[in-house]
Amino acid sequence: MAATCASLTIAAMNTSTLTSASRALPRIAVLATGGTIAGAAPDATNTSGYQAGVVGVGQLLAAVPSLASVANVQAEQVASVDSKDMALALWVTLAQRVNTLLDRDEIDGIVITHGTDTLEETAYLLHLTVKSDKPVVLTAAMRPSSALSADGPLNLLNAVTVAGKDEARGQGVLVAFNNRIHSARDVVKTSTYAVDAFHSPEIGALGWVQDGRVEFQRGVVRPHTNASPFAIGSVASAWPLVEIVGSYAGASRVAVDALVAAGVKGIVVAGTGNGSIHATVQTALAEAAAKGVAIVRSSRVGSGHVMRNGAASDDALGFITAGALNPYKARVLLMLALASGQATPVALQQVFDTY
Ligand code: SIN
Numbered sequence: 001m002a003a004t005c006a007s008l009t010i011a012a013m014n015t016s017t018l019t020s021a022s023r024a025l026p027r028i029a030v031l032a033t034g035g036t037i038a039g040a041a042p043d044a045t046n047t048s049g050y051q052a053g054v055v056g057v058g059q060l061l062a063a064v065p066s067l068a069s070v071a072n073v074q075a076e077q078v079a080s081v082d083s084k085d086m087a088l089a090l091w092v093t094l095a096q097r098v099n100t101l102l103d104r105d106e107i108d109g110i111v112i113t114h115g116t117d118t119l120e121e122t123a124y125l126l127h128l129t130v131k132s133d134k135p136v137v138l139t140a141a142m143r144p145s146s147a148l149s150a151d152g153p154l155n156l157l158n159a160v161t162v163a164g165k166d167e168a169r170g171q172g173v174l175v176a177f178n179n180r181i182h183s184a185r186d187v188v189k190t191s192t193y194a195v196d197a198f199h200s201p202e203i204g205a206l207g208w209v210q211d212g213r214v215e216f217q218r219g220v221v222r223p224h225t226n227a228s229p230f231a232i233g234s235v236a237s238a239w240p241l242v243e244i245v246g247s248y249a250g251a252s253r254v255a256v257d258a259l260v261a262a263g264v265k266g267i268v269v270a271g272t273g274n275g276s277i278h279a280t281v282q283t284a285l286a287e288a289a290a291k292g293v294a295i296v297r298s299s300r301v302g303s304g305h306v307m308r309n310g311a312a313s314d315d316a317l318g319f320i321t322a323g324a325l326n327p328y329k330a331r332v333l334l335m336l337a338l339a340s341g342q343a344t345p346v347a348l349q350q351v352f353d354t355y
Contacts, residue, residue, distance in 0.1 A: 083115025
């Protein structure tokens with residue numbers, strides 16, 4: 001779906017009618033991209049048979065009148081997609097729009113409403129390509145806007161609250177969901193239905209937001225945003241083809257061979273355990289690595305990290321390990337690294353060890 005950038009200023013928060021009290025409020029741009037938070041079902045008890053991304057950003061904001069006491073909000077409808085259909089071109093549009101807005105003195109922070117399905121990928125991409133210390137906070141919902149006890153309105157209020165706080169500056173891209181604040185690098189979706197659907201396995205959340213109060217309990221250690229060398233411009237016109245394959249009982253080499261024949265530049269393996277790979281697939285991947293395809297070992301387990309030379313002889317095979325990144329985030333980093341000109345396994349391992 002083509003991205004659009006319709007912009008509106010919410011009437012109650014129109015900057016031309018600011019009171020002296022509201023003038024002190026942070027100025028937050030809300031960029032809407034679709035998702036269940038903008039979903040609608042035929043009735044209020046339906047939380048699975050709905051259409052994502054059909055409710056406009058004006059309506060989302062109107063459902064949360066208390067936003068007016070938290071921030072001066074301006075809103076844009078960047079897209080209206082089910083995030084399972086997130087496209088690379090839309091990532092570019094979104095990242096460029098975020099960078100453009102954050103360059104402006106009159107914007108203090110950004111909130112992005114997104115579908116939950118690929119939120120962690122978009123968040124990590126922005127974590128590495130936004131060039132600002134100002135807060136960028138993604139949020140979403142597990143229940144459509146039409147549902148009984150819809151979780152979107154409170155998640156949106158909390159995200160705007162976090163984006164307006166000085167403590168959120170310099171923390172990289174954040175995800176505010178179900179009262180918790182997560183780093184984009186760590187957070188993953190862990191439930192198909194529960195409203196407590198996002199966690200940061202192993203490391204835990206950065207902090208929490210509740211009733212207007214925001215508290216960070218730890219910081220983000222790895223470099224991001226301004227300290228990241230990656231730029232959205234480097235991938236804007238040519239994303240390197242990077243795909244994900246799995247390792248499982250009885251796996252064959254068909255997928256790897258097909259990808260190599262298609263000219264893939266990188267393959268991330270969702271391996272078993274510590275990124276271990278079925279011998280048949282590993283042979284195919286070693287042959288691909290010898291032809292110059294970047295091979296990254298990650299794990300399908302869902303938490304923990306993949307240690308170098310733990311389950312395979314990475315040095316001998318020319319493989320790279322993903323550390324704590326899951327396969328989907330490892331793919332994001334590998335695309336950015338390849339686009340920035342990193343090519344050797346040694347250089348790529350350095351990237352994975354750093355970002
Ligand atoms: C989506 O990811 O756009 C749909 C699912 C959701 O937001 O929970």
